[in-house]
Amino acid sequence: MFEEPFRWMEAISTRHSYVREKLSKGQPVIGVPCKEGAVIVGFSPQPGKIFEIYDRIALGGLGHPADVERLRMTLLDMAHAEGFNRSAEDVTIGRLLQFGLAPALKQNFEEIQRAPYLIQMLLAEINHDGYAEFFRVNYDGYWEKFKQGTVIVGDIKVSERIQKMIEGTDFLSLSLDQSIHSALRIWEEGRKKPKLAGESDSSPEESSEVDEEMEGFPVDLKEAFERWNLEVGVLNNKTTRKCLFRSLSESEISALQSKMG
Amino acid sequence: MTENFERINSSGDFFELLKRSGHNAQQSLSGIPKNAALEIPQGTTVLAFHYKDGIIVAGDRRATAGNSIMYDRCDKVIPIDDYSLMAIAGVPATAFEMARILSHNFEYYRRSQLRAMSTEGKVRALSKLLKDNVAMALQGVGGVSPLFAIYDTQQNKAFLYFYDMLGAEFQILTHVATGSGSPMIKGVLEHENLWGLSPLAERSEGEATSLSIRLLQTAAQFDSATGQARPEDKLYPIIAKVTKDGYQFIRDDEMETIYKSSMNRS
Numbered sequence: 001m002f003e004e005p006f007r008w009m010e011a012i013s014t015r016h017s018y019v020r021e022k023l024s025k026g027q028p029v030i031g032v033p034c035k036e037g038a039v040i041v042g043f044s045p046q047p048g049k050i051f052e053i054y055d056r057i058a059l060g061g062l063g064h065p066a067d068v069e070r071l072r073m074t075l076l077d078m079a080h081a082e083g084f085n086r087s088a089e090d091v092t093i094g095r096l097l098q099f100g101l102a103p104a105l106k107q108n109f110e111e112i113q114r115a116p117y118l119i120q121m122l123l124a125e126i127n128h129d130g131y132a133e134f135f136r137v138n139y140d141g142y143w144e145k146f147k148q149g150t151v152i153v154g155d156i157k158v159s160e161r162i163q164k165m166i167e168g169t170d171f172l173s174l175s176l177d178q179s180i181h182s183a184l185r186i187w188e189e190g191r192k193k194p195k196l197a198g199e200s201d202s203s204p205e206e207s208s209e210v211d212e213e214m215e216g217f218p219v220d221l222k223e224a225f226e227r228w229n230l231e232v233g234v235l236n237n238k239t240t241r242k243c244l245f246r247s248l249s250e251s252e253i254s255a256l257q258s259k260m261g
Numbered sequence: 262m263t264e265n266f267e268r269i270n271s272s273g274d275f276f277e278l279l280k281r282s283g284h285n286a287q288q289s290l291s292g293i294p295k296n297a298a299l300e301i302p303q304g305t306t307v308l309a310f311h312y313k314d315g316i317i318v319a320g321d322r323r324a325t326a327g328n329s330i331m332y333d334r335c336d337k338v339i340p341i342d343d344y345s346l347m348a349i350a351g352v353p354a355t356a357f358e359m360a361r362i363l364s365h366n367f368e369y370y371r372r373s374q375l376r377a378m379s380t381e382g383k384v385r386a387l388s389k390l391l392k393d394n395v396a397m398a399l400q401g402v403g404g405v406s407p408l409f410a411i412y413d414t415q416q417n418k419a420f421l422y423f424y425d426m427l428g429a430e431f432q433i434l435t436h437v438a439t440g441s442g443s444p445m446i447k448g449v450l451e452h453e454n455l456w457g458l459s460p461l462a463e464r465s466e467g468e469a470t471s472l473s474i475r476l477l478q479t480a481a482q483f484d485s486a487t488g489q490a491r492p493e494d495k496l497y498p499i500i501a502k503v504t505k506d507g508y509q510f511i512r513d514d515e516m517e518t519i520y521k522s523s524m525n526r527s
Contacts, residue, residue: 052372073271073373080275080369081282084361241343241507243368 011112019139022064022118026154027217028162028187029060031124031134032171033149034179037237037244038124038132041183043218043228050233052245054079054091056126058233062152063119063139071119075101088242093125093135097143106141116140120152126235126244149183151190162190180232180248184260188221225261232256273373275366276389304486306442306477307337307348309408310450311435311462312469315419315504316410318348319473321442321481322496323488333488338499342367343507344412345383350440351405351426355397359390359405380413384422384430391428398426406439410503419503436461442480442487449476466502470511471523473500478524490520 029042029049040060042049048068051059053075061068078100083091109116121137134146144150149171151162165186171179218224232248248256307320320337323330338348339360347363349356366386370378378386387409397403409422409430421433436450453472454461464472474490477498481489490497497516502509511519 051375054372055368069271076369076373077278077281080365081278084275084279084365085282085284242340243343 008112012110015109015112015116016140019116019118020154023062023120023139023154025217026062026120026152028151028153028158028190029062029122030151030162030166030183030187031060031122031149032166032169032179032183033132033134033147034171034174034176036176036234037126038134038235039176039179039183040122040124040233041180041187041230043187043224043230045228047229047231049229050231050247052233052243052247053123054083055088055243055245056235057091057093057096058124058235058245060122060124060152060233061119062121062154063117067117067119068121071101071105071117071121074104089128092127093123093133094145097123097135097137101137102141102143104141105137105139109140120154122150122152124233124235126237130237132235132237153190158190162186165190176234176236180256181260184221184230184256188224191217191219222261225257230256271373273370275362275369278369279362304442304484305337305350305440306438306446306480306484306487307350307408307440308436308438308443308446308450308473308476309348309410309421309433310437310454310469311419311421311433312464312466312502313462314466315412315502316421317466317469317473317500317502318346318408318410319470319477319498319500320348320440321477321488321498323486324353325486328485330488333491333496336499338501338510340364340501340508340510341383341409342371344414344503346410346501346503346508347387348408348410348439349405350407350443352403355394355403356405356407359387359394359407362390363387377414380411380416380420383411384409384420387422387424388428388430391424391426395427408437408439412503412505412507414505417505438476438480440487442477442484445480445483446476449479467519469502470500470519474498474520474523492517492520 027043029040031038031040040050040058042060048065049060051072053059059072059075075096078096079091105117108114117139119139123135125133127133134150135143136150136152137143149166151159151166153159153162169182174182218227230253234246235244237244304325305321309316309318318338322333322335324332324335335353338346341347341360341364347360363386367378367383394403404426406426407424412419423431423433423437423439435454438447438450478489481487495513497520500511
C-alpha cells in the first residue's frame with residue numbers, strides 16, 4: 001500500500017500531524033547560558049523532565065515519558081560507551097546527534113509501520129572552550145544548534161515567542177540565579193497570548209490570557225509552582241568536579257518559589 | 262555509535278553495556294602459553310588510613326618490570342567518582358582498566374537510575390572486576406591488589422577496603438598498605454597507631470600527609486620497586502584525601518612544602 005511515492009508521502013505527512021498533535025500540549029523547557037555555564041528549566045506534572053547525560057551534557061525532554069526515557073537511555077549508552085572506549089573529550093552532543101541519534105530517529109520516523117517517537121529534546125553542553133551550546137532535536141531526527149539558548153514546547157507559536165525572548169536577553173551577562181529568574185519569567189510570558197495590534201496596553205486581563213492550547217494548565221508562575229514540579233538543571237563550568245551537572249535541590253526550589261511564585 | 266539505539270536495558274549495569282558494545286573486559290589468555298621471560302611493570306607501595314576528617318590515600322610513583330625502572334611518574338591513586346578513590350598495586354594495565362570501568366560504572370548507574378550506587382554496591386563492583394580477572398592473575402600477567410576508599414554521604418562516614426587478587430574484600434578500620442614495599446611500613450603504621458603521639462584516626466590532615474610521605478620514603482629505602490621523592494625534579498608521592506567534601510588531591514606546590522617540613526625531625 002505504501003509502494004507508491006504519493007502514498008508514502010501522505011503517510012509521512014499524517015505521521016507529522018499525529019506527532020505534532022500529540023506534542024501540542026507539551027510544556028516549555030528552556031535552556032539558556034549564564035556566566036557560570038548553562039541552565040535548563042521546566043515545569044511538569046510528574047518529575048522527570050531534566051537529566052544528566054554525561055560529564056558536560058544535560059538533557060531536557062518533552063513528550064511521552066516512556067519515549068523520553070528510551071531516548072535518554074540511548075544517549076546515556078552512547079555517551080558512556082564512547083567515553084569509555086575513547087575519552088570524555090570525545091563525547092560531544094554534535095557527535096552523539098550527527099552520528100548516533102539523528103539518523104536513527106529519522107529512520108524510525110520514516111518506517112511508517114513502526115510507532116514514531118513522541119518527543120522533542122533540548123540538549124545543553126559546555127564545550128571544551130568553556131562555552132554553553134544548546135541543541136534542539138525533533139522527533140524526526142532534525143536538529144538545530146543555538147548559542148544563545150533555546151526552547152522546546154509543543155505549540156509552535158509559543159516556541160517562536162519564547163525563542164525571540166531568549167534571543168532578546170543577554171543571558172551571558174547574567175549570574176546563575178539571574179538566568180534562572182529570567183528563564184522562568186520568559187516561561188511565564190511566553191505562554192501568554194500576545195496582544196493584537198490596536199489593543200490597549202491597559203488591559204491586563206487580555207495580556208495575561210494564555211493561549212487556547214494552554215487552557216487547563218497553570219496560567220502563571222505562582223500556579224505552576226503550586227500545581228507542578230519545577231526542575232532546574234545546571235551545568236556549572238566553575239566547579240572543579242569532572243561532572244558539571246547538578247540539579248537544584250528541593251530547598252533551592254522552595255527558595256525560588258518564595259521569591260518568584 | 263547507533264548500535265545501542267533501541268537496545269535499551271534500564272538496569273544501569275555498565276558491565277552489561279560493555280558486553281553489548283562488544284567489549285570483553287575480562288578476556289583471559291586461555292590457550293596461550295606462559296612466557297617466562299615476560300616482565301610486566303609492577304611493584305609499588307600504596308597505603309591508606311583513617312584520619313580525623315576521613316581517609317588519606319598515598320602512593321609512590323614508580324613502575325618497574327623486573328629490575329628495570331619503567332616509569333617514575335605513575336599515578337597510583339585514581340579518582341573513581343566524586344567520593345571514592347582507588348589505589349593500585351600490581352599490573353598497571355589491568356589496574357588502570359579496572360579503574361576506568363569502575364568510574365564509568367558508578368557514573369552510568371547514577372545517571373541512569375537517578376540515584377548514586379550504594380557504598381556496598383560500589384565495593385562489590387570492584388570485587389566483581391577482580392573475580393572476573395582471576396584467570397589473568399593466575400597466569401601472572403594481570404594481578405591487581407587494590408585499596409578502595411569511599412565517603413558515604415548517607416551515613417556520613419568514610420570506609421576503607423583492601424582486596425586480594427581473587428576479589429575478596431576486607432574492610433579496614435585503621436590502616437592498610439599493599440604492594441612490594443608495604444611489608445616495610447606495615448609495622449611502622451601499627452606502631453604509630455598504638456604508641457604514636459595520637460591514634461591515626463585522631464590525626465589532623467597535616468599530620469596524616471606528613472606521616473604518609475615519611476612512610477613512603479621509608480618503603481623506598483628498602484624496596485627498589487618503590488620510588489623515592491625527587492624534589493629537584495619536582496617529583497613527589499601522590500597523596501589524596503576522601504572526606505565529606507569528596508576526594509581531593511594534594512597539589513604539587515603544596516607537596517613541596519609538606520615534603521620539606523616532613524623530612525625534618527620533629
